[in-house]
Amino acid sequence: ASAQFERFDARSLRVNEALVVKYDERSGHNCLPVHQDFSLLTLNIALSSEADYGGGGTWFQHSGETLVAGRGQCVMHAGRIP
Secondary structure, rough: OOOHHHHOOOHHHOOOOOOOOEEEEOEEEEOOOOOOOOOOOEEEEOOOOHOOOOOOOOOEEOOOEEHHHHHOOOOEOOOOOO
């Protein structure tokens, strides 16, 4: 994946959109629908400890893989993948 961003200059990064998604098991809001982000890069930053919830993570449809970040960690990926 790093070869894909071989000429990428981190100094050119800009925040295009920032949002906080709060999941709540009681209300049924426990996931986002499968989608593609319209960005070069996406960062999903965990604000809660894994001990505070069950399940979770970022699921990638193309690979079937789920990545889980601990509090303060992030999952970074190319934006336009489902």
